[in-house]
Amino acid sequence: MAGFLKVLLRNVLEGPSTDPFPLGETFTPERLRGRARVNPELCMGCGICRNSCTAGAINITHMDDGSGYTIAIWQNSCCLCASCRHYCPTGAVSITNDWHGAHPEEEKFNRLEQHTIKYEPCAGCGALMRPVPAALARRLYAANPEIDPEKIRHLCPQCRRREDALRNAGVMSATTTETVAAGELTSAAPTTY
Amino acid sequence: MSLDKTLKKFSVRSPWLFRINAGSCNGCDVELATTACIPRYDVERLGCRYCGSPRHADVVLITGPLTTRVRDRVLRVWHEIPNPKITVAVGICPISGGVFREGYSIDGPIDRYLPVDVNIPGCPPRPQAILEGVVLARSIWLKKLGLEE
Amino acid sequence: MIDTLLAILHMTIFPGGIFALALGFFCKGLDRRVEARLQRRVGPPLIQPWLDAAKLLTKETLIPKTACRAAFLFAPVFGFTGMAVCAAFIPVPGVYSGLSNMGDLLVIFYLLPLPAMALMLGGSASSSPFGALGFSREMLLMLAYETPLLMILLSVAMLVGKNLGAESSGAEFSLLRIVAWQQENGSLGFNPAMIPALLAYLIFLPGTMGVAPFDIAEAETELLEGPLLEYGGPLLALFTVTSALKTFVVLGLGIALFFPGTISSLWPVNLVWFVLKCLALMLLSLTLVKSATGRFRIDQAFRFYVTIPAALALCSLVLAWVM
Numbered sequence: 001m002a003g004f005l006k007v008l009l010r011n012v013l014e015g016p017s018t019d020p021f022p023l024g025e026t027f028t029p030e031r032l033r034g035r036a037r038v039n040p041e042l043c044m045g046c047g048i049c050r051n052s053c054t055a056g057a058i059n060i061t062h063m064d065d066g067s068g069y070t071i072a073i074w075q076n077s078c079c080l081c082a083s084c085r086h087y088c089p090t091g092a093v094s095i096t097n098d099w100h101g102a103h104p105e106e107e108k109f110n111r112l113e114q115h116t117i118k119y120e121p122c123a124g125c126g127a128l129m130r131p132v133p134a135a136l137a138r139r140l141y142a143a144n145p146e147i148d149p150e151k152i153r154h155l156c157p158q159c160r161r162r163e164d165a166l167r168n169a170g171v172m173s174a175t176t177t178e179t180v181a182a183g184e185l186t187s188a189a190p191t192t193y
Numbered sequence: 194m195s196l197d198k199t200l201k202k203f204s205v206r207s208p209w210l211f212r213i214n215a216g217s218c219n220g221c222d223v224e225l226a227t228t229a230c231i232p233r234y235d236v237e238r239l240g241c242r243y244c245g246s247p248r249h250a251d252v253v254l255i256t257g258p259l260t261t262r263v264r265d266r267v268l269r270v271w272h273e274i275p276n277p278k279i280t281v282a283v284g285i286c287p288i289s290g291g292v293f294r295e296g297y298s299i300d301g302p303i304d305r306y307l308p309v310d311v312n313i314p315g316c317p318p319r320p321q322a323i324l325e326g327v328v329l330a331r332s333i334w335l336k337k338l339g340l341e342e
Numbered sequence: 343m344i345d346t347l348l349a350i351l352h353m354t355i356f357p358g359g360i361f362a363l364a365l366g367f368f369c370k371g372l373d374r375r376v377e378a379r380l381q382r383r384v385g386p387p388l389i390q391p392w393l394d395a396a397k398l399l400t401k402e403t404l405i406p407k408t409a410c411r412a413a414f415l416f417a418p419v420f421g422f423t424g425m426a427v428c429a430a431f432i433p434v435p436g437v438y439s440g441l442s443n444m445g446d447l448l449v450i451f452y453l454l455p456l457p458a459m460a461l462m463l464g465g466s467a468s469s470s471p472f473g474a475l476g477f478s479r480e481m482l483l484m485l486a487y488e489t490p491l492l493m494i495l496l497s498v499a500m501l502v503g504k505n506l507g508a509e510s511s512g513a514e515f516s517l518l519r520i521v522a523w524q525q526e527n528g529s530l531g532f533n534p535a536m537i538p539a540l541l542a543y544l545i546f547l548p549g550t551m552g553v554a555p556f557d558i559a560e561a562e563t564e565l566l567e568g569p570l571l572e573y574g575g576p577l578l579a580l581f582t583v584t585s586a587l588k589t590f591v592v593l594g595l596g597i598a599l600f601f602p603g604t605i606s607s608l609w610p611v612n613l614v615w616f617v618l619k620c621l622a623l624m625l626l627s628l629t630l631v632k633s634a635t636g637r638f639r640i641d642q643a644f645r646f647y648v649t650i651p652a653a654l655a656l657c658s659l660v661l662a663w664v665m
Contacts, residue, residue, distance in 0.1 A: 004634040011382045018235040018384045021321050022328045032319070055285065055292045055316075077289040079316035101314040102326035104333060105304065108288065108312055197400075204397035207390065235383040237374070240390055245562030248404060248574035251397065275402040275574045338400075 032097040033080040036073045040115040042092035044130045045069045049084035049093055058084060066128060068118040075101065075111040090133050123151070124159030201338045205331045207240040211250030211274065215267045215303065217257030221284035221317040225254060228320040239327060247273040252330050254323075255309075258286035258293040259301035271307055277337050279330040281311040283323060288312045349430065349441060357438055357594070358429030358587075365617060366586025367391040369593070372621065373629045380633040391586065398579035406469055406572050413467035418573070418580035421460025425587035428453035431517070432594035435525065436604035436612030439518050447495055447515040450595060454491070454550070457584050458484045461559065464581075465569025476568020479640050480559035486647035487549040487556075493655035494539045494546070498530060498599050501662035521602040531600035535665050539658035540600050542651040547627040549647060550592055551585070555635040556643055593620040 019026050036057075049071075050058040057077035061070045073084075073093075084093040103111060119128035132140070137149035146167070152160060212225055228234045229243050236243075244250055247270050259267060271280070285291035287303040294301075303309060310333050313326035353359055371388040378385025387393075405414060430441045431450050462480050465473035496513065502523050503514035514520060530536040549556040560568045570581060597619050604612050638646065 005630075008380045008630070008634055011380055014382065016235070016379065016384045017232050017382045018238065019233050019321070022324045023238070026321050056294060074289065076312065076314045077285055077291060077294070078314070079285060079292050081316075099315070099319055099322050100325065101312075101318060101322050102329050103312055104329065105309045105312060108304075111314070200396045200400050203393050204400045207393040207397040209394075209397075232382040235378065235385070237378060237386050238384050240386050240393055242394075243562075245566035246571045246574075248572055249567065249570075249578060251401075273404070275404050277401070 028097050028099065030097065032099060033082055033095045034097050034099040034101075035075055035095070036078055036080075036084065036113055037094050037096055038071055038073065038113055038115055039092045039094070040117050042090045042133045042136075043071060043115065043117055044090055044092070044132070045071065045117060046089065048087045048089065052083040052087045054081050054083060055079040066119075068116060070114065070116045072115075073113040074109075075113065076108060090136050092133075120154070122156035122159055123154035124162070125156060127156045127158070129156040198340065202335075202340060204338070205334045207242075208252045208279075208327065208331060208334070209242050209244045209249050210236070210252050210254055210327070211244055211247055212254045212256065213267055213270055214263075215255055215257035215287060215301070216260030216263045216299075217284070217286060221256035221286075224317040224320055224323060225256070225283065228323045231320070234320040234324060236324065236327070239324075239331070241327060247271075248275060250274045250278065251334070252279045252281060252327060254281050254283050255287045255303055255307075256283045257301075258290050258296075258299050259303050259306070261298050261300050264300045264306070268306060277334065279310045279334050279337070280307055281313060281326055281330050282309050283313050283326070284318060285314050285316050288314055291316060352430040352438075352441055353426055357432055357434050357590075358426050362426075362429040362432075362587050362590040363583060365620065366589040367395075369589050369621065369624050370586055373624060373632075376625060376629045377633045380629070391582065395579045395582055398574075398582070399576050401575035403575040403577055404572075408469040409572065410467040410469070413463055414572070415577070417460045417464030417467060418577050418584065420463065421457040421584045422580050422587070424453050424456025424460070425584050425591060428456070428591050429587050429594075432591055433517050433521050433598050433602070434594070434613065434616050435521055435598065435602040436606075437609045437616065439521070445515045446517050447499060447520070450517075450591070451492065451495055454588075454591065454595075455484055455488060457588050458550075460584065461569040461581075464573060465571075468569070468572035470571050472565050472567075472571045473569050476559045476565050476571070479565075480569060482640055482644055483549060483556065483558060483647075486644045487546050487651075489648060490542045490651035490655045491546050491550075493652065493659050494543050494599070497539050497655060497658040497662045498536065500659065501530070501533070501535065501665075504662070504665075517598055521598055524602045525604065529601045529603050535661035536600065536658055538654040538661075542654040542658070543596055543600065544627040545647075545651040545654075547592055547596070547623075548631050549643070551589065551628060553628055554632045555638045557637060558640050558643055561637060589624070590620075593623050596623050 045060060047060050050060050055077045057074045059072045063069060080095070082095050085095050117130070120131055121127065122129050132153040134150065134153060137153035141147045141149045141152065152163065155163065212222065214222055228236050253271065253274060255267070282288045282303055286293060287301060290299060290301050293299050311326050311330050313322055315322055355361065368388070370391045371386070374390060375385040375388060405411060428450055431446045433439050458480055462477045465477040465480065498520060499513040499515050502520045503512050505527070506514055506519065506523060524530055531540050548554070552560055560570060570578065573581060597616060601619055605615050606612060
């Protein structure tokens with residue numbers, strides 16, 4: 001009992017330790033996992049985030065005409081595990097520390113992180129593809145100074161392979177476009193699952 | 194202002210909380226207990242009190258994805274709560290099913306069966322987010338009573 | 343006719359009714375606030391009990407289909423009426439001397455268990471198994487704490503009666519005379535023979551108010567508020583009002599029995615002094631104990647009440663007899 005009284009007295013003397021929120025500001029740790037974000041500049045649409053998402057919160061829909069895709073993260077299904085961030089090869093997915101999630105029921109389905117991303121034509125063959133992010137390309141080809149990362153990131157995998165083969169054969173010519181017929185446009189986009 | 198309106202205006206300052214566990218993994222329940230019991234988050238400042246009986250409740254906090262086994266009990270307890278009541282879904286499970294969605298034993302999300310008013314996503318939501326949800330529930334309660342803040 | 347009118351005024355405005363309710367709700371608000379401070383929290387505003395009551399009035403009333411309707415609706419009214427009448431018997435030293443001048447201590451003793459009886463009635467009428475459990479616990483607890491209370495009242499009555507000598511026949515059961523005697527000869531709280539009784543009264547308070555560690559009947563974690571389980575809305579508001587009135591009654595009774603001293607001849611000063619004494623008594627015996635303890639089991643509580651406070655009260659009784 002005396003021990004309790006000592007604790008009580010100390011509590012009174014030290015005063016409340018209550019956080020002022022919701023009447024005032026609160027603290028937010030830097031690394032708190034809150035809302036997930038997608039950087040549309042970096043996203044390649046590879047789908048690894050969707051495959052690794054525990055809660056099935058990520059959806060990637062390809063457009064019917066093959067001109068791009070839509071990536072959507074539904075915050076109301078996201079279990080904040082950060083697998084998507086961990087596995088994303090380009091670092092397009094990030095988890096912000098925004099935890100202000102409470103919302104009325106009417107907004108339930110509006111809480112999306114959604115981006116529609118268009119494909120770009122390959123600099124070599126013109127097939128539709130996503131260019132490799134510049135930073136990633138620089139890192140990938142850091143050991144090969146003879147390759148220009150700015151140039152190669154705009155090539156589709158097939159053209160890259162050609163480029164590689166030509167370089168290995170000692171022919172240092174630039175991409176030859178005449179081999180590809182005008183009507184043979186193929187899509188280099190990931191296959192639809 | 195009439196007496197009735199004054200009473201109603203004052204009434205939202207005493208939201209008594211009642212929690213229903215609809216098959217939750219207990220993560221959200223731990224956060225609710227944290228919100229209730231830890232001096233840092235002191236939910237009593239808002240006039241809240243956790244009550245044991247559904248008859249005393251105003252704000253119902255539902256956690257868990259609504260499993261098949263617990264569904265009828267949850268619905269029964271929910272109907273025991275006198276009107277006006279505010280239903281708050283805490284965590285992603287009652288909102289969307291979360292990691293348990295489309296499981297063989299899951300009947301949720303909860304808004305298939307109950308009219309939900311406030312959603313607090315998170316797995317689990319942090320106590321501040323729950324407090325934010327309770328504040329939001331208060332303003333929705335005012336709206337339900339026909340009074341705007 | 344005038345007497346009846348006056349009695350009704352005493353029951354509805356001062357000291358019963360409005361005054362008792364205001365003081366009781368203020369006590370409850372302060373209690374919650376101080377408890378929060380003792381636990382390093384901020385706590386609710388002081389007017390929180392009023393807000394709670396206002397909220398409950400706006401809620402709908404649900405009556406269980408299997409409940410005994412009449413008893414279920416009647417129980418809160420029963421407890422409330424009992425306490426409203428009882429509050430009028432509480433003297434406010436220097437301001438108001440009580441409703442009657444003979445035997446009112448006995449009337450208070452009979453009226454005091456009414457809220458607990460109302461709880462028992464409501465709990466058993468609600469047809470809920472938790473209500474039934476709460477009923478049995480409430481009854482056991484009541485049996486346990488009424489014994490020391492009776493002995494406390496007896497020892498005070500005996501001591502005053504013996505000292506008044508020829509004016510009274512053995513024991514003195516008039517609060518008016520008990521208060522008057524103490525104002526002349528010093529408060530009983532400072533009388534060595536009565537200190538065990540005072541301690542027993544302090545232990546009796548949390549039991550009769552149903553707060554920790556004796557909130558066994560309403561234990562919200564195990565019994566889901568026990569007898570109050572099925573009550574909601576205005577009926578529950580009536581129970582909280584009853585509880586506030588009871589706070590006033592037991593605190594006022596404690597003041598009248600042990601510390602009825604006045605500090606001035608002006609009635610407003612005496613009133614404030616009375617309120618301060620009530621608050622001090624409440625903080626000491628309810629808030630401090632409540633925030634420092636957990637909950638007893640019912641058998642522990644029963645054994646505790648029939649041994650320690652009963653022994654203390656018996657000690658005072660014997661001392662009052664021989665001295």
